[in-house]
Amino acid sequence: MENMKKPAGLLTRGMIGLGLAGLIGASSWIAVYGATPLVNRMVEANVRHQADVxxxxxxxxxxxxRTAFGRGAFDADDATMLRRILGATDIYQMQIYDASGRAIWSSAGPHSHAPTLPADRSDTALQGQVFYQLxxxxxxxxxYTETAALGSSAQTRDVAEAIVPVAENGAYLGSLRFYTDVSDLRSIFMAQIRPLLALIGGLxxxxxLTVGLVVYRGNQRQLRDLRNRAKAERDLMDEQLxxxxxxxxxxELNEWLQSSRSLDELFQMVSRxxxxxxxExxxxxYVYSxxxxxxxxxxSWNEGTHKAHIHPEGCWGLRRGRTYEFGASEIDFICEHAEPHDGRPYFCFPILAHGETVGLLHLRAxxxxxKVFHSSKKLARLCAEQISMAIANVQMRDQLHDQSVRDPLTGLFNRRHMTDTLRKSISRSQQTGAPLSLIAVDVDHFKKFNDTHGHDAGDMVLxxxxxxxxxxxDRDEVACRIGGEEFMLILPDNTPEEVMTRAEQIRQAVEAIAVRYGEKSLPRVTISVGVAHYPAHGTMPQDLMRTADEALYAAKDKGRNQVQTAAMNSADAKPNLPKSQLPASAA
Incomplete structure (x- = not known):
């Protein structure tokens, strides 16, 4: 029996030795490789502090x-002082860009840098954040100022790039971009961190080792520990699954939400x-209107219901700006949107996007x-974060699309949207026989007005x-600015007589406008209007636009400030169109 115990004891000691060797190796690996992410964070914090300074x-x-950024150049004295300060730092290159992202100064000369700041870095600066990259x-x-410091063995150097926004009194002026060699700094940090990690690994x-010795000596408790461990492993496996x-x-939720085309489609995905x-x-x-x-x-989902509208003051989560959990404290208050309430616990997660609250996720057990519901709080919060990012993306995409089809000065649709809408309206009219008209509008004597009163006054008139x-x-009618002082309106589902009445009403409305510029009132504004009907005056978008312009020119030739209908030209209309699609005046 003793002979059998000796090999077992040797085997046990050998396993303990192997375990020690493995632990020592793991400790060494942590000291060598585990220090890198910590050091990188320390370097980043140092560089960000340097950027703020x-x-x-x-x-x-x-x-x-503000003057320097406005004129896009620095005085010689300012540039000399900047270079003198740079010489006393580890920064080997610095560039300054204006608010549009155009480079206006560089420490290495005017041709040593990109003329514009890359879009991703410019966007970060516009948001008031510091961009960092190692x-x-x-x-x-x-x-380097001292090239002798560059050893022959240094094939590569660790370089940190930082871009910090420059603002004055809350106004964004531009950004400052610099490159600094952090190789020596990383070495210093590494020398400090590695011994600490080695010490932690030793501890x-x-x-x-202590636990192992206790387990080794506790022979009577070994079986119970093994059973408990097996149970813990089963629980852990279940938790991991x-x-x-x-x-x-x-x-999958994130992938589907990011591919949604509209908020309605997004909310259908969320429900499923x-x-x-x-x-459980x-x-x-809910989303803010x-x-x-x-x-x-x-x-809503899982037999839940939602109200048509709720007020933000009626939700404790929105009022306090953080997650509200009903049922977790001795004293709770019920949100108005949770009424009628039956005592079941619930969560209210404010949905945040880019630091702004855009909605509310409400969950009730x-x-x-x-019990299961309370344990799922972390998962529910992750779901709220996914939903918030998706809502922000859809809203941003809708905003960008709206900007692409809108005229920035007047807020009306632009020429591109007008052409697409006119093409779709003609196709619809061909299929249904619904009437369709196009109104061309031009501001009378706008160039003379602009020259006399200035472009700012002209913009106010437009x-x-x-x-x-x-x-x-009204309804599906579309007003567009196609360029300069020229506008067009697409009016579906209106008879020619109604269109003429509407055109005259619009002319009178413009004539009644009183525009004030500064402390004076500008002269009366009038417009000339030309009207063309589909299909009497054209069956293609370019035909209708041309004939409407011709009617507009006719109105100007007759003295301006009036409405004219395009002359009937049988060559412009298709001979095989049914009579029901021709306007009354053409029929």
Whole structure:
């Protein structure tokens, strides 16, 4: 028996020795490789602090900062002072850009940098954030004041790039971009961190050794420990399987939400996924209306319901700006949108996007699922984050699309949108026989007005005319600015007589406009109007636009400030169109 115990003891000691060797190796690996991410964070914090200091230095060195950025150049004295300060730092290159992203100064000369700031970096600066990036560059690319400091063994150097926004009194002026060699700084940090990690690893090894010795000597408790461990491993496996499923569903949710084309489609996806991700809870989602005074109910799932509108003051989560959990404290208050309430716990997650609250995710536990519901708070918060990012993306995409089809001065649709809409309206009219007309509008004597009163006054007139045209549109009618002082209106489902009446009303509305510029009133504004009908005056977009312009020119030739209909030209209309599609005047 003793002979059998000896090999067992040797085997046990051998396993302990192997375990120690493995732990020591792991500790060494942590000390060598685990220090890199910590050091990188320390370097980043140092560079970001340096960027903040430079932002303040710039205002000190350049007294007339706003003037310098405005004219896109620095005085010789300011540039000399900047280069002198740079010589005392590790920064080997600095560039300054104006608000549009155009380079206006560089420490290495006017031709040593890109003329414009890359879009991703410019966007970060516009948002008031510091851009940071760490990379390795060839030692030959890094310019030093003392070239002897560049050793022959240094093939590459660690270089940090930072871009900090420059502002004055809250106004964004531009950005400051610099490159600094952080190789020596990283070495210093590495020398400090690695011994600390090695010490921590040693402490971990000592703790594990102690535990191992206790387990080795506790022969009577070994079987019980093994059973408990087996149970813990089974629980851990179940937890890992649950987490894997949740991660998979969250990934799928994010992928589908990012591909949604509209908010309605997005909320349908949310309803389906939330049913599977959190089956123990019913829920609903609300989004702020355009007026920001109420939230509109958009979707609900798992037998949940949502109200058409709720007020932000009626939700404790929105009022306090953070997650509200009903049922977690001895004293709770019920949100107005949760009424009628039956005592079941619920969550209210404010949906945030780019630091702004855009909506609310409300989840309520099913009866008998309260314990599971409370444990799912972290998962529910992750779902809220995914939903918030998707809502922000859809809203931003809609905003960008709106900007691409809108005239920035008047807010009316632009020529591109007008052409697409006119083409679709003609196709619809061909299929249904519905009437369609096009109105061309031109501001009378606008060039003379512009030359006399200035372009700012001219812009005010264009905005006023655009507002009058937009107010004159109903339903699917579209007002567009196609360029300069020229406008067009697409009027479907109106008879020719109604179109002429509408055109005259619009002319009178513009004539009644009183535009004030500064402390004086501008002269009366009038317009000339030309009207063309489909298909009498053309069956193609370019034909209708041409004939409407011809009618417009006829109105100008007859003295301006009047409405004229395009002359009937049988060659412009298709001979095979049914009589029902011709306007009364052509029939």
């Amino acid at each position: 430079w932002e303040r230095h710039l205002a000190t060195v350049v007294p007339n900062l 990379s390795q560059k060839s030692a030959l690319e890094v310019l 971990i090894i000592a703790a594990i 649950r987490l894997a499923r949740e991660v998979r569903l969250l990934g 996924f939330m049913t599977h991700i959190l089956p 809870a019913e829920g609903s989602v 355009n007026s920001r005074d109420v939230l509109d109910g958009c979707a 099913h009866s008998g699922q309260e 905005r006023a005319v655009g507002a009058a045209l937009e107010q004159g549109c």
